[in-house]
Amino acid sequence: MRVDQNRIHSVSTNRGTIYPKIVVNAAGVFSDEIAKMANDRFFSIHPRKGTNTILDHKASRRMMTIVSSFGTSSTKKKHTKGGGLVKTIDDNTLVGPDAVETYCKEDFTTNAQNVWDVFEKQRLTDPALFVRDAITYFSGIRAATYEEDFVIQKGRRTRNLVHAAGIQSPGITAAPAIALDVSKMAAELLSESREVHRNPSFNPIHKGIIRMNELSLEHRDAMIHKNPDYGEIICRCEQISRGEVKDALHRSIPCDTLDGVKRRVRPGMGRCQGGFCGPLVLQIIAEETKKPFEEIEKSAPGGEILFGSIKEVRPE
Numbered sequence: 001m002r003v004d005q006n007r008i009h010s011v012s013t014n015r016g017t018i019y020p021k022i023v024v025n026a027a028g029v030f031s032d033e034i035a036k037m038a039n040d041r042f043f044s045i046h047p048r049k050g051t052n053t054i055l056d057h058k059a060s061r062r063m064m065t066i067v068s069s070f071g072t073s074s075t076k077k078k079h080t081k082g083g084g085l086v087k088t089i090d091d092n093t094l095v096g097p098d099a100v101e102t103y104c105k106e107d108f109t110t111n112a113q114n115v116w117d118v119f120e121k122q123r124l125t126d127p128a129l130f131v132r133d134a135i136t137y138f139s140g141i142r143a144a145t146y147e148e149d150f151v152i153q154k155g156r157r158t159r160n161l162v163h164a165a166g167i168q169s170p171g172i173t174a175a176p177a178i179a180l181d182v183s184k185m186a187a188e189l190l191s192e193s194r195e196v197h198r199n200p201s202f203n204p205i206h207k208g209i210i211r212m213n214e215l216s217l218e219h220r221d222a223m224i225h226k227n228p229d230y231g232e233i234i235c236r237c238e239q240i241s242r243g244e245v246k247d248a249l250h251r252s253i254p255c256d257t258l259d260g261v262k263r264r265v266r267p268g269m270g271r272c273q274g275g276f277c278g279p280l281v282l283q284i285i286a287e288e289t290k291k292p293f294e295e296i297e298k299s300a301p302g303g304e305i306l307f308g309s310i311k312e313v314r315p316e
């Protein structure tokens with residue numbers, strides 16, 4: 001980043017150099033480092049790890065909402081509700097998270113003891129909670145500041161900068177409100193040097209992909225008549241059809257990785273975690289993108305899944 005007379009002049013990226021009118025620092029756990037590059041660092045991030053576990057649908061039937069128990073020794077801190085049991089919009093139960101200080105901003109490891117501890121704690125709320133119902137678990141890192149508060153403000157020294165930093169829990173819940181604040185600050189900064197107008201063609205409504213298993217039988221029938229791909233189930237656990245996978249691949253923001261499809265339409269999110277549907281999704285990606293199998297990635301370069309055929313036909 002090149003900063004000149006209290007303004008960010010240019011930002012060098014892996015896709016070339018950008019000459020920004022304004023920079024929004026929303027770099028999560030790295031936001032203190034971006035602030036330093038912009039010559040505007042007045043806060044530090046200390047990473048705090050949390051592990052969550054997802055339970056199978058069948059174990060989630062008795063859960064109707066979000067529950068959390070207060071008052072135990074580990075939930076006394078003011079900055080956290082101390083985890084809980086969350087019924088997700090996809091009908092699973094989320095158990096956790098815990099909160100463990102770490103020195104590493106990219107430590108996404110999980111360990112059995114943390115998972116056991118979270119279950120033991122949440123059994124206060126639901127004694128019928130069993131680790132055997134877990135279908136997956138994962139860790140994330142919260143971007144905590146020493147003040148335990150979000151940093152949403154204009155740069156203190158650097159003029160064309162807005163920080164949306166230190167956004168730890170409940171950052172997802174707060175995101176729409178944070179976005180309003182940040183856009184207001186950005187418009188104020190821009191209007192110091194130019195007229196700023198609302199973009200009349202911006203459409204904030206983004207329609208989701210149709211989920212077949214949420215439709216009535218009549219509606220499903222009509223969809224399958226129009227396009228038989230909606231009648232071919234690819235993911236048995238989550239009841240996702242070939243048509244939905246193809247819809248995900250051809251959206252306005254396209255995707256061509258296994259995880260990209262999984263995040264959009266959920267094949268691989270169920271009990272088998274992609275064991276059955278993974279190869280089928282891979283095949284559909286290859287057909288639709290015309291990429292060879294060996295080039296299809298799990299989520300990013302370096303994450304290729306196949307290296308070649310096991311039984312090649314030997315040339316004569």
Ligand SMILES: Cc1cc2nc3c(=O)[nH]c(=O)nc-3n(C[C@H](O)[C@H](O)[C@H](O)COP(=O)(O)OP(=O)(O)OC[C@H]3O[C@@H](n4cnc5c(N)ncnc54)[C@H](O)[C@@H]3O)c2cc1C
Pocket residue numbers: 026027028029030049050051052097139140141142164167168169170171172173174
């Ligand atoms: C275990 C856990 C549980 C949570 N539970 C909840 C909850 O129940 N409710 C809730 O509301 N919130 C919850 N949160 C918090 C929520 O996930 C975060 O507040 C939110 O994701 C922060 O969003 P963000 O955009 O600020 O940062 P991030 O989502 O971290 O995004 C930052 C982005 O910046 C990119 N980046 C960083 N450095 C660079 C760079 N140099 N160049 C380019 N890109 C860069 C990163 O790749 C990343 O994509 C939880 C978080 C964790 C870890």
